Amino acid sequence: MPQRAAAKPTLSGFTDTSSASTTQALISKSKSAGQHMTGLNNPHNWCYANSLIQSLRLSPGFGGELANKDWDKLYVLPRKSDEKSDHPRLMARIIANLFYWMAEGSFPVMKAQTLMDYSLSLCNANSVQQFGSARQQDASEFMTWLMDALHQETNTKRDKEGQEKYDSPDMRNNKSLIQGASEWWNKYSVANQSIIDRYWRGVQAQVVTCTKCNNKTLSWTPVDTIMLHIDSPKLQTLEQCLSLNSNEEVLDGYQCDNCHSNSRAMKAVYYPRLPELLCISLSRFSVAEGKVSRNITWNLNKLNMEPYTADHRIPTDRTEHPAPQYEYECYAVIIHAGRDISSGHYFTYARDLTLADSSMWYKLNDSQISKVGRQPEIFGNSNDTPYLAFFRRKQSGSSGGKL
Secondary structure, three states, rough: OOOOOOOOOOOOEEEEOOOOHHHHHHHHHHHOOOOOEEOOOOOOOOOHHHEEEEEEEOOOOOOHHHHHOOOHHHHHOOOOOOOOOOOOHHHHHHHHHHHHHHHHHHOOOOOOOHHHHHHHHHHHOOOOOOOOOOOOHHHHHHHHHHHHHHHHHHHHHHOOOOOOOOOOOOOOOOOOOHHHHHHHHHHHOOOOOOOOOOOOOEEEEEEEEEEEOOOOEEEEEEEEEEEOOOOOOOEEEHHHHHHHHHHOEEEEEOOOOOOOOOEEEEEEEEEOOOEEEEEEEOOOOOOOOOOOOOOOOOOOOEOOOHHHOOOOOOOOOOOOOOOOOEEEEEEEEEEEOOOOOOOEEEEEEEEEOOOOOOOOOOEEEOOOEEEEOOOOOOOOOOOOEEEEEEEOOOOOOOOOOOO
16 A cells, blocks of 8 residues: 655654645645545455445545544544553554545555555454455444444543443433433543544443333443344334334343332333444344345435434423434445355445535445446345445535435
């Protein structure tokens, strides 16, 4: 992978430009390239990584910060108490360099060799799944792994780890889930403030209600991806999948901490804090059933997430706590092509929401890039099925219309 021009070497083996004006000039050149898209070579079974790289690079804000090296200034990494030198942040540097050259537009096709080699070295060192090898891997699992690495390398409060307290907020006095999530996030943020927290991380609330005493037990979890099961043959839209995910589930033999009875309870999942960038994964792979090829559709320009943010039976004081914007627009979809879980191919449909005309979609299939128009045929193919969908919180005047 080429290195940046007019640069000086650093201890990490990567480069930083020595002139701010040179950097800005290159950034301006990149932006003026318009609708240029860079393909990615696939020498082995790297389609899972190529499709994700394309989606992440075109993620508004996130991709731009990394491509423009803003992450290095915005996310200054402190040393932990037992560290004598700065963290090299190799993963973030590698991705930033790759994004930069893909956005710069000098090469029609590139190869993510450095990223894949480094990924494989980390996997070998930690005896985990072999990302970067010649074997096919899962795009969703690679995203989870990559997000964790980027969080670790951009967490400006990493020196505070161990000081945060994740005890559940006091939910008495009809406090809403949205208010509770805000309080929990403030506690989480004591030791967590990364580029992943900034763009991708939301809060999942699990509510378990005892049917005997009506006591509610809440648990809070940071999430980067909303995982949706699509097993039911009745499911046809993404909204139906989200509704099913939030429906109450019966728990038999529940031990209630309040009334101490062994009874039935109802469990429900909500997302009271939504991130700027939203990733939704459709669980299409099952060891027992193979690939679930059910056709799930959605409006590419408008997804309303408000029904899935909170239990609306719990009052919300909208006057003191204004509701956030809940409408999202889709900018990338990773497709899995194939009939089973043991083989297949990944590619991406994507558009650039940072452009004045953001309605043009592209098919990014490894090294092959093609325009597919303003109404891409993403849905309806029994073999080529959406697997990961990427959304941005809608902006005023964006492609889906004003809020």
